[in-house]
Amino acid sequence: MAAGGRLRALLCLALAAGAAALGKRSPVKVLSDGMWRELLQGEWMVEFYAPWCPACQNLQPEWEKFAEWGEDLEVNIAKVDVTEQPGLSGRFIITALPTIYHCKDGEFRRYQGARTKTDFINFISDQEWKSIEPVSSWFGPSSFLMSSMSALFQLSMWIRHCHGYLTENVGIPVWGSYAVFALATLFSGLILGLIMVFLADCICPSKRHRPPPYPHSRKLAPESAQLLKKLDEEQEADEEDISDDETEGKDVSNRNSSPNSVRQRPVNTAATMDKS
Numbered sequence: 001m002a003a004g005g006r007l008r009a010l011l012c013l014a015l016a017a018g019a020a021a022l023g024k025r026s027p028v029k030v031l032s033d034g035m036w037r038e039l040l041q042g043e044w045m046v047e048f049y050a051p052w053c054p055a056c057q058n059l060q061p062e063w064e065k066f067a068e069w070g071e072d073l074e075v076n077i078a079k080v081d082v083t084e085q086p087g088l089s090g091r092f093i094i095t096a097l098p099t100i101y102h103c104k105d106g107e108f109r110r111y112q113g114a115r116t117k118t119d120f121i122n123f124i125s126d127q128e129w130k131s132i133e134p135v136s137s138w139f140g141p142s143s144f145l146m147s148s149m150s151a152l153f154q155l156s157m158w159i160r161h162c163h164g165y166l167t168e169n170v171g172i173p174v175w176g177s178y179a180v181f182a183l184a185t186l187f188s189g190l191i192l193g194l195i196m197v198f199l200a201d202c203i204c205p206s207k208r209h210r211p212p213p214y215p216h217s218r219k220l221a222p223e224s225a226q227l228l229k230k231l232d233e234e235q236e237a238d239e240e241d242i243s244d245d246e247t248e249g250k251d252v253s254n255r256n257s258s259p260n261s262v263r264q265r266p267v268n269t270a271a272t273m274d275k276s
Contacts, residue, residue, distance in 0.1 A: 047059070256275040
């Protein structure tokens with residue numbers, strides 16, 4: 001009887017401890033795609049993990065212990081499941097698991113130290129994060145580029161869910177689901193192409209539809225042509241007069257030079273006779 005009472009007491013204590021452990025709320029905050037702007041205020045340590053990752057599973061006990069010091073260190077400890085929050089994983093470009101980021105007043109730094117509770121505490125208390133270069137504003141989570149990446153990751157997750165719905169719930173074969181997405185891609189590309197052509201035609205209209213710069217250009221065109229023709233004729237006449245004057249000048253110079261040459265010849269012969 002005494003042994004049975006002790007067993008019952010031990011079972012009751014175990015159940016009570018289990019209930020207390022289940023009822024105890026984890027100090028680690030869970031972030032979602034719609035809560036990422038909270039990281040822009042205050043100080044945060046965020047872990048990106050996946051449930052199937054062995055390294056992430058080994059990190060969880062240390063991360064939970066570190067989170068118990070969050071209130072004393074005045075830092076928020078959070079985690080993000082990349083399989084459930086693709087927008088956040090795309091916004092931070094998560095390429096390895098687990099990945100830890102330190103966030104302080106809108107500046108983001110990637111933690112690359114040891115993954116123990118003591119190292120995490122020293123990283124915050126000793127402000128070791130100041131020795132790490134923050135992420136560039138071009139690649140920050142709040143930039144336009146990373147917002148586009150987040151939307152792209154969310155779109156990929158949505159396509160994945162649609163593929164699962166079509167194959168599992170509707171009963172469409174896998175190749176049929178791929179065909180549906182291929183047709184949807186072609187149709188959306190066609191619509192976007194037509195929209196871009198329409199916008200380009202509105203912004204930069206073609207020459208056929210472009211209005212003339214001057215309303216009276218057609219009426220003035222014959223008059224301007226006649227003026228240009230008259231100017232060309234006058235220029236040709238001036239050139240002919242100049243050429244005639246040049247030819248007359250050459251004739252006169254030739255006439256003046258011919259007697260001089262005749263006169264010089266007898267003088268030269270006389271000189272030669274005197275020498276002889």
